[in-house]
Amino acid sequence: MKDHRGRPVVAVTGLGLVSPLGFGVVDNWAALVAGRSGVRPITRFDTANLKTSFAGTVMLPEEAGGRFVRSADRMHRYAEMAADEALAMAGLGGKGGFPGPLVLGMPPIEIEMADRVAAAARANTPTYPAMVGMPPEEMRRDRTLLVGPPARLAAQYGTRGAPLALSTACATGVTAIQFAMEAIWYGEAEAVLCICTEASITPESLIRFSLLQALSTRNDSPETASRPFDATRDGFVMAEGAACLVLESAAHAKARGARPLGYVLGGGEFADGFHRTRSNPDGSTIVTAMRRALDDAGVTPEQIDYVNAHGTSTPENDKMECLGMQTVFGARVPPASSNKSMIGHSISASGAIEAVFSLLTIRDQKLPPTINYHNPDPAIVLDVVPNVARDARVERVLSNSFGFGGQNSCLVLAASPV
Amino acid sequence: MREVWITGIGLATSLGEGLAPHLAALRDPAAGPVLDETSFAPWSIHPLPSLPFESQIPRRDFRQMETWQRLGSFTAGLALDSAGAKTLGAGIDLIVAAGGGERDTALDEAIFADMAGVPAAELGGWLNQRVMAGLRPTLFLAQLPNLLAGSITMVHGVARSSRTLMGGEAAAADALRLGMAKIALGGGEMALVGGATSPARWDDLFTYGCGGLPWRGPWQPVAERGANGGGFCLGGIGAFLLLEEAGHARARGATPFARLTQVATSMATRQGADTAEASAAVLLGQFGGRLRPGAAVFSTATGVTEAMAAETAFLAGAGLGQPLFIGDLLGHGAEASFAAAVALAALLAQAGEAPQTLVSGFGPWRGEALALVEAV
Numbered sequence: 001m002k003d004h005r006g007r008p009v010v011a012v013t014g015l016g017l018v019s020p021l022g023f024g025v026v027d028n029w030a031a032l033v034a035g036r037s038g039v040r041p042i043t044r045f046d047t048a049n050l051k052t053s054f055a056g057t058v059m060l061p062e063e064a065g066g067r068f069v070r071s072a073d074r075m076h077r078y079a080e081m082a083a084d085e086a087l088a089m090a091g092l093g094g095k096g097g098f099p100g101p102l103v104l105g106m107p108p109i110e111i112e113m114a115d116r117v118a119a120a121a122r123a124n125t126p127t128y129p130a131m132v133g134m135p136p137e138e139m140r141r142d143r144t145l146l147v148g149p150p151a152r153l154a155a156q157y158g159t160r161g162a163p164l165a166l167s168t169a170c171a172t173g174v175t176a177i178q179f180a181m182e183a184i185w186y187g188e189a190e191a192v193l194c195i196c197t198e199a200s201i202t203p204e205s206l207i208r209f210s211l212l213q214a215l216s217t218r219n220d221s222p223e224t225a226s227r228p229f230d231a232t233r234d235g236f237v238m239a240e241g242a243a244c245l246v247l248e249s250a251a252h253a254k255a256r257g258a259r260p261l262g263y264v265l266g267g268g269e270f271a272d273g274f275h276r277t278r279s280n281p282d283g284s285t286i287v288t289a290m291r292r293a294l295d296d297a298g299v300t301p302e303q304i305d306y307v308n309a310h311g312t313s314t315p316e317n318d319k320m321e322c323l324g325m326q327t328v329f330g331a332r333v334p335p336a337s338s339n340k341s342m343i344g345h346s347i348s349a350s351g352a353i354e355a356v357f358s359l360l361t362i363r364d365q366k367l368p369p370t371i372n373y374h375n376p377d378p379a380i381v382l383d384v385v386p387n388v389a390r391d392a393r394v395e396r397v398l399s400n401s402f403g404f405g406g407q408n409s410c411l412v413l414a415a416s417p418v
Numbered sequence: 419m420r421e422v423w424i425t426g427i428g429l430a431t432s433l434g435e436g437l438a439p440h441l442a443a444l445r446d447p448a449a450g451p452v453l454d455e456t457s458f459a460p461w462s463i464h465p466l467p468s469l470p471f472e473s474q475i476p477r478r479d480f481r482q483m484e485t486w487q488r489l490g491s492f493t494a495g496l497a498l499d500s501a502g503a504k505t506l507g508a509g510i511d512l513i514v515a516a517g518g519g520e521r522d523t524a525l526d527e528a529i530f531a532d533m534a535g536v537p538a539a540e541l542g543g544w545l546n547q548r549v550m551a552g553l554r555p556t557l558f559l560a561q562l563p564n565l566l567a568g569s570i571t572m573v574h575g576v577a578r579s580s581r582t583l584m585g586g587e588a589a590a591a592d593a594l595r596l597g598m599a600k601i602a603l604g605g606g607e608m609a610l611v612g613g614a615t616s617p618a619r620w621d622d623l624f625t626y627g628c629g630g631l632p633w634r635g636p637w638q639p640v641a642e643r644g645a646n647g648g649g650f651c652l653g654g655i656g657a658f659l660l661l662e663e664a665g666h667a668r669a670r671g672a673t674p675f676a677r678l679t680q681v682a683t684s685m686a687t688r689q690g691a692d693t694a695e696a697s698a699a700v701l702l703g704q705f706g707g708r709l710r711p712g713a714a715v716f717s718t719a720t721g722v723t724e725a726m727a728a729e730t731a732f733l734a735g736a737g738l739g740q741p742l743f744i745g746d747l748l749g750h751g752a753e754a755s756f757a758a759a760v761a762l763a764a765l766l767a768q769a770g771e772a773p774q775t776l777v778s779g780f781g782p783w784r785g786e787a788l789a790l791v792e793a794v
Contacts, residue, residue: 046542
């Protein structure tokens, strides 16, 4: 089972999801097609003096009593919940012995301000020189070193070889899937456990994005704040969660009798050297990324039935993405909706979450909506599947992710391998 | 499998900028490292010298970076220059191994100093206000790991793809492995791979200090630290390599420093029978008969006791020669160390002084890697 370039066909046999809409593929998909928002006021820390006080948060069962969960643990929990679901669905990798490597898309973990403050309070003087070597007891290596999360998950799932941990900011999810595909294409593995997780909703992260004026400030109406492609959009909404995909060579899946849930046909990328946070004004970089994905997948623009848009709800992205799609697709731009209108932007996980939703879109032949779309932007002429999901014939989906820092990556997912 | 050459090297460390000071240090390891034992006492570092960053980075981009990104962008440029590939960026794949960028530690400390009188119930909102008021907006762009790659794309136009791996030494070796695999298996012709670490960071010492990893006290050679608790001394290292398919290099008249014959990585749990030594032995088995007796051995062992003991035991058990500890020359450069060691091996290969070098790297906590560098 080879593709148009002679590479092994890559099937997806397991899916797992954690998002602000809930735990598990079933609940997430039901909420998404119902057009429900998972964005809500932040309650886990004091939001006084923050410009944005809401996000797409996920409440873990263990924090119901108000227990503080560090980001490093939170992202691990989301990752393992998504992975457990995907592995059960795939029927692969039982008893902690997954027959391939781990690819982990994740945020750069760091010691949070609250822990720094605690260390400073304990030190002789509140300075770094006095704080070194005096950390809180809980600051283990797997919570502080960047190799911690992949090492922890690789050990837990018994994956083979060196796990990869990566970040291409908002494109992380797509990059992770590309790494996984390449491992199969290059013959390094028959199956890859691909997990992408995000848990960066901390005061400091919100402040950093606020200072770049990237976030919506609609504090009086969180659930309508993420409004991709709408003329009144004012920034993205931070979110958290995780997605897991079990990728396998189609031959491997067939040999063990597994039923593919869909296929990843190819990916494309191109880095933007124009500006750190804005894309090239003619859209040429994202156009190239989309075209490369189509070429890599061996499909023409006419064969794409739907675009799972990056659609962040920032003024800049949505305009540029529309321009890019018009350039790639010409007069016939397929329907393009943004999952982020409901779940917000779960940065390191979003590309993988959207890949899962793309496969569900294909499975159920149903386009999820762009909610909160009420004021068309004259600069954006696009069928965004406004506000209500609808049935459609969907064989192939283009999923876009365009990163802060200029990393632009796109995937083509499909119902069948050609 | 197509042949992969190293056609460009960009290197800047405590020993200086460019290839000459590093070759000199390899020829005379007894000359000893360049150290700063006072600025971060009781922790010693291998400090960066003053480097002409402006020669590779336009001023407007310079302001958006901190030392880590400047060093990386600078050495990435040196690597492209040395390969004669500065104008070929659109065809070059970029794989960066990155840690986190610098914090504003002065702001942190000002906040720590002022927070004493703030009632506990108001501390959260008070912190929000102070961080919001004090943080420089563009610092975020100097902190995100993927923004080193972003800066390299912006400054040098390396754009065919851009990927960033995170996770210390393991990420560094995997970046090299993936860059090599892409070329060897026909996925691309050229890949710029590497990383950078700035050693003069209290925030890094704090983070690594949580794991008990930094060496405390006056500098000692890495092999001698184990008896006193072990640990690493951070070193300033920027190291980038341009990997290139041999035929592609020949066609454009580029001369190789060396051949990158193989890179293999793994990650043992280092618990029970799943030891780092056993993991590396499996990797070495993948090298087949290519490694000949008498090959030079470079190790990026850091001086952290358990990993250091495991790595030296593995090398001795495999009948390999006495390793040269790169950490004794350059200090511990985390995401930059493995590429730097491979660069040094390539320099010796080109100079005709080491036809084969095995580069070994056991991460201080996790990750095992081996690479084979050979003269062309």
